[in-house]
Amino acid sequence: MILVMKKGATQEMVQRMVQRVESMGLKAHVIVGTELTVIAAIGDDRNVKKESFESCEEVERLVPILAPYKVASRETKPDATVVKVRDLVVGGGHIGVIAGPCSVESEEQIILAAKKVKEAGAKALRGGAYKPRTSPYAFQGMKEEGLKLLAAARDVTGLAVVTEVMTPHHVETVVKYADVLQVGARNMQNYHLLQAVGETRTPVLLKRGLSSTMEEFLLAAEYILDQGNQQVMLCERGIRTFETHTRFTLPLASVPYLKQKTHLPVVIDPSHGTGIASLVPPMCRAAVACGADGLIVEVHPDPKEAISDASQTISPEVFAEALVECRRVAHALGFTMD
Amino acid sequence: MILVMKKGATQEMVQRMVQRVESMGLKAHVIVGTELTVIAAIGDDRNVKKESFESCEEVERLVPILAPYKVASRETKPDATVVKVRDLVVGGGHIGVIAGPCSVESEEQIILAAKKVKEAGAKALRGGAYKPRTSPYAFQGMKEEGLKLLAAARDVTGLAVVTEVMTPHHVETVVKYADVLQVGARNMQNYHLLQAVGETRTPVLLKRGLSSTMEEFLLAAEYILDQGNQQVMLCERGIRTFETHTRFTLPLASVPYLKQKTHLPVVIDPSHGTGIASLVPPMCRAAVACGADGLIVEVHPDPKEAISDASQTISPEVFAEALVECRRVAHALGFTMD
Amino acid sequence: MILVMKKGATQEMVQRMVQRVESMGLKAHVIVGTELTVIAAIGDDRNVKKESFESCEEVERLVPILAPYKVASRETKPDATVVKVRDLVVGGGHIGVIAGPCSVESEEQIILAAKKVKEAGAKALRGGAYKPRTSPYAFQGMKEEGLKLLAAARDVTGLAVVTEVMTPHHVETVVKYADVLQVGARNMQNYHLLQAVGETRTPVLLKRGLSSTMEEFLLAAEYILDQGNQQVMLCERGIRTFETHTRFTLPLASVPYLKQKTHLPVVIDPSHGTGIASLVPPMCRAAVACGADGLIVEVHPDPKEAISDASQTISPEVFAEALVECRRVAHALGFTMD
Amino acid sequence: MILVMKKGATQEMVQRMVQRVESMGLKAHVIVGTELTVIAAIGDDRNVKKESFESCEEVERLVPILAPYKVASRETKPDATVVKVRDLVVGGGHIGVIAGPCSVESEEQIILAAKKVKEAGAKALRGGAYKPRTSPYAFQGMKEEGLKLLAAARDVTGLAVVTEVMTPHHVETVVKYADVLQVGARNMQNYHLLQAVGETRTPVLLKRGLSSTMEEFLLAAEYILDQGNQQVMLCERGIRTFETHTRFTLPLASVPYLKQKTHLPVVIDPSHGTGIASLVPPMCRAAVACGADGLIVEVHPDPKEAISDASQTISPEVFAEALVECRRVAHALGFTMD
Structure with missing residues (x-):
């Protein structure tokens, strides 16, 4: 998932989020943009309580990257079920x-x-x-x-x-x-x-x-x-x-x-x-x-x-x-x- | 309910619908308009299989008149439930x-x-x-x-x-x-x-x-x-x-x-x-x-x-x-x- | 159009609506149901200010019967436009x-x-x-x-x-x-x-x-x-x-x-x-x-x-x-x- | 914006996208996840033809990060307009x-x-x-x-x-x-x-x-x-x-x-x-x-x-x-x- 930080989020806030991400067993990757900073959280986050990030004041929004379903996915089983x-x-x-x-x-x-x-x-x-x-x-x-x-x-x-x-x-x-x-x-x-x-x-x-x-x-x-x-x-x-x-x-x-x-x-x-x-x-x-x-x-x-x-x-x-x-x-x- | 008959419905078709309405214990009232004819079916039709009228070719559409709920209705019990x-x-x-x-x-x-x-x-x-x-x-x-x-x-x-x-x-x-x-x-x-x-x-x-x-x-x-x-x-x-x-x-x-x-x-x-x-x-x-x-x-x-x-x-x-x-x-x- | 009168509408109220309908050049037809009374207004009401009925306290709702478009209608011109x-x-x-x-x-x-x-x-x-x-x-x-x-x-x-x-x-x-x-x-x-x-x-x-x-x-x-x-x-x-x-x-x-x-x-x-x-x-x-x-x-x-x-x-x-x-x-x- | 690459995108495909991003005056940042790779494009992309990325086969989807409006934004003018x-x-x-x-x-x-x-x-x-x-x-x-x-x-x-x-x-x-x-x-x-x-x-x-x-x-x-x-x-x-x-x-x-x-x-x-x-x-x-x-x-x-x-x-x-x-x-x- 990607966490978009609020405009004006301090380095300290970013650091706190990084720790939170890593405490969940994911790897955090910070990208400082011209207006906003985003944190990419790397790893399978399907079982992570992602929503909790959205209640952190310093987070503008959370963008999920992985599809939440797995067994039904064409990627898991490429051939058609008959x-x-x-x-x-x-x-x-x-x-x-x-x-x-x-x-x-x-x-x-x-x-x-x-x-x-x-x-x-x-x-x-x-x-x-x-x-x-x-x-x-x-x-x-x-x-x-x-x-x-x-x-x-x-x-x-x-x-x-x-x-x-x-x-x-x-x-x-x-x-x-x-x-x-x-x-x-x-x-x-x-x-x-x-x-x-x-x-x-x-x-x-x-x-x-x-x-x-x-x-x-x-x-x-x-x-x-x-x-x-x-x-x-x-x-x-x-x-x-x-x-x-x-x-x-x-x-x-x-x-x-x-x-x-x-x-x-x-x-x-x-x-x-x-x-x-x-x-x-x-x-x-x-x-x-x-x-x-x-x-x-x-x-x-x-x-x-x-x-x-x-x-x-x-x-x-x-x-x-x-x-x-x-x-x-x-x-x-x-x-x-x- | 009101049955709106298709444009061009013959008198015979109207008559057939009237019989159908009356066979359900309702009273039928035919109103011949300038372009269309409608049949008003009078009586409590909450337990009548109204939908079946919609599949009759000669019926353009059915307009329910009574609200389908009764016990929850303010009309049934005017004072507020606390x-x-x-x-x-x-x-x-x-x-x-x-x-x-x-x-x-x-x-x-x-x-x-x-x-x-x-x-x-x-x-x-x-x-x-x-x-x-x-x-x-x-x-x-x-x-x-x-x-x-x-x-x-x-x-x-x-x-x-x-x-x-x-x-x-x-x-x-x-x-x-x-x-x-x-x-x-x-x-x-x-x-x-x-x-x-x-x-x-x-x-x-x-x-x-x-x-x-x-x-x-x-x-x-x-x-x-x-x-x-x-x-x-x-x-x-x-x-x-x-x-x-x-x-x-x-x-x-x-x-x-x-x-x-x-x-x-x-x-x-x-x-x-x-x-x-x-x-x-x-x-x-x-x-x-x-x-x-x-x-x-x-x-x-x-x-x-x-x-x-x-x-x-x-x-x-x-x-x-x-x-x-x-x-x-x-x-x-x-x-x-x- | 059909006017559904409010539950408990008096005969006088119904009469007033009938007059209103007829003042617009339509014919009114009163149908007294077991719970509600409806008035069928007969005639081409496309140019009538129908909405005004909806603001009358004694009217529960208005049901239009005629389609509001004419020239585009298949009824007006049955053969396909190419x-x-x-x-x-x-x-x-x-x-x-x-x-x-x-x-x-x-x-x-x-x-x-x-x-x-x-x-x-x-x-x-x-x-x-x-x-x-x-x-x-x-x-x-x-x-x-x-x-x-x-x-x-x-x-x-x-x-x-x-x-x-x-x-x-x-x-x-x-x-x-x-x-x-x-x-x-x-x-x-x-x-x-x-x-x-x-x-x-x-x-x-x-x-x-x-x-x-x-x-x-x-x-x-x-x-x-x-x-x-x-x-x-x-x-x-x-x-x-x-x-x-x-x-x-x-x-x-x-x-x-x-x-x-x-x-x-x-x-x-x-x-x-x-x-x-x-x-x-x-x-x-x-x-x-x-x-x-x-x-x-x-x-x-x-x-x-x-x-x-x-x-x-x-x-x-x-x-x-x-x-x-x-x-x-x-x-x-x-x-x-x- | 963030570009989410398709599963199985090769390094070469990623490289091609990076070049495309940079040719638009943005900086590209590649993040390799466990299942997917994403590219963060850094800079003001409001005037960039972002949509074109969505038609690239190797791109799964594009996630905009910046709000597209500026003058109306509270961030641009914090005090209320009266x-x-x-x-x-x-x-x-x-x-x-x-x-x-x-x-x-x-x-x-x-x-x-x-x-x-x-x-x-x-x-x-x-x-x-x-x-x-x-x-x-x-x-x-x-x-x-x-x-x-x-x-x-x-x-x-x-x-x-x-x-x-x-x-x-x-x-x-x-x-x-x-x-x-x-x-x-x-x-x-x-x-x-x-x-x-x-x-x-x-x-x-x-x-x-x-x-x-x-x-x-x-x-x-x-x-x-x-x-x-x-x-x-x-x-x-x-x-x-x-x-x-x-x-x-x-x-x-x-x-x-x-x-x-x-x-x-x-x-x-x-x-x-x-x-x-x-x-x-x-x-x-x-x-x-x-x-x-x-x-x-x-x-x-x-x-x-x-x-x-x-x-x-x-x-x-x-x-x-x-x-x-x-x-x-x-x-x-x-x-x-x-």
């Missing part, structure tokens, strides 16, 4: 598609949805059994009953099951039915949950928090990796900005950015990312074009009847057509997409 | 002050901090035993050992203890030591946690999520109230915006806004709200001036040595001086502040 | 490419840049002669001398010239040299400038302000259209959000959204939209995939030596390769891109 | 109040407004003659006729006149009538306008752009100061964030932050900052409490009849009461406020 579970392959040039309704509503609905999305080309079925809802008065999901229906849909179609886990003590149950554990955006910094899914060996789809920075996102992944679970997919699902014409703002530049910084695959959720059904197909195509490793799309046999997220849900027919176009884009660019 | 625990009184014209270090670090530190903040006028001691940290490599708190030290500090000073609970299965333990359960910003939409603290009868300090809307904030409170725990304080701690000169942006207009909408008291956290120690005292004064019912401030006997949040932590001396000025402002405006 | 100037064709299924350096720096530089971008497939040359710069100490552009060099580059290559005009009294000069007048993001709401370019018959590239809503963007276009200049391209160049890993956040969902709402063509600027050279090619591909009508890209013969925007500028070689891939995507989806 | 014009005194412990309607509507309206706000304690009258409006269909102001009415109101009351100038060629006219030239938020980066008002010797009220950083704000002031006009007031009027319950988000921490960084006085606009009349008085009090040097408030003799900004406009009675409370706060804290 997540494989049943027929779903995400990463390493393979674009995997996950689709299904927002919520599991009934056996009939989830099995019909599974069949339809499989027909269109999806390799995994999404569906919420435990639903985090903004309002306590909204439908909270079918819970374990919903998990059983997802498993039944898997039995019928062979699709892998992706479903959300909301709290650590549900992990044990959800892991019995799910092929991929989804950690939702609201829980991206629910550290006990991250650790709990990290302790399993089931792949994880980690959604970006809606106001998380890329560093926070990668550090959340680091919590999971740190427990030994290496099968982590990062899911960009849109951020909260001043824009109101879409539900969230979908920053697709996250795709190439993340792929430069980390070896983990990147999945795009254009349904939450826009909140508007008619914007989902073009955003699917754009995601594929900029290198996304996967898509997760809300599809319901009859969107009008969906219990939740209806406005951003597309029909199986629209979904199938969108995938036809995505495949064309993928193949034009040399990606594999079945 | 939270009282030991000597801390928050609400109803009383400004209560909570202060202490970000983290409990040692017995000596927390007891010294408690004595100092009490001297300055605080009525409650804050201190983190379980710490949500962005990085898995950062200090994660002293856990139950930290809770015991907080209780010891209470024994010495009589201050109420405010401390964070991060996950539902900790509630049972934390509630044994704490006078107020803090739900952190990252957990504002951790619904299982909200329900768990709602099941206790210990007062709750609910921090606003850093990108939560006011509606989401009040609905999170509603989750707690809905379980029967009425002693909820809302804490504005700053939101994430494009601004980078401060750690977060502290929107003090939340204070008068919330006080119009809800009966719950509003507490301001100027430490997280700015992230810069020198901005904490002026923001304390501003909070009091616009009607805040309480303050929660990070104070450490020696800020430079603080393990976490050092850059936003003030010393007991600066804190004492800030409270002197806050009291002047409070008294000038007719508020009670000891 | 902007054609020299060989540049933007819109109607044709993807036009504009490229060149941030600033005109010298005759040699701009002519070399023009030749290189033409070779790669661009149909227009961008280059700033008048430069809006955040700091008064930064390079402010070559001004009219720069315009002459752009014209010289056009003579050599046949490329159309796209260049920024910053203030109304420059329009007369710039229009002599430019084929397309660019209105920069900082000037999107510089209404005198919008009117001045609207009075010309030279096509305009209007950049979205970095915190403008879609409504404000379309209303800015409306200022130009309203003066009789129909050749307006809308350029999404990224918005300011909490994200800091990219210079701005590029919300590509703007493309399909705008194309639903307006007949005007939409151009993407991935250079400003990301601020990072390595993210430009993937964002070009994504823009094409989601239906953009054009691209505007910063390309410099030697990016390291660029006077401004160096970090987001790509070399002619990288640009040529990016266009090869964009063409593949375009053709896979049935768009025309030379 | 703006005085007629009876308005802003800065140096004096809180000056500017009030009046959004738009000048008629002679009767503006003179009545002037009398009323003077009675309440305002020292200057605000009122828009040239109005920047989002929609081309909205009222655009009375123009020079409006300026004359403002001057008439000054003749009657002695209040200083504060009014907006929207474009450089209006400066000559506006300066004949105005005591303070207001540059609106939409024009904060209209550099030709900044220069034009900088060439006058009339005090300027510079409003913060709604998505401007503090650096951009101070650099905009620098454009004015750089032309020799030293009488600049900075006006915080709220920023655009994801919040929608208020029109903008008013970040009052700007007040103490700016006062640390610059000698220029800081004025708060709680009317635009909230957009809601009932939030204006508490925000006035908060602004005073955290050290604002001035207030600018929208007051209309009959807010319901205001042509523009009605929802955020308060009546003379509410305004008078708000100022009584502000004075109490000011005096409690030792500020002067008449």
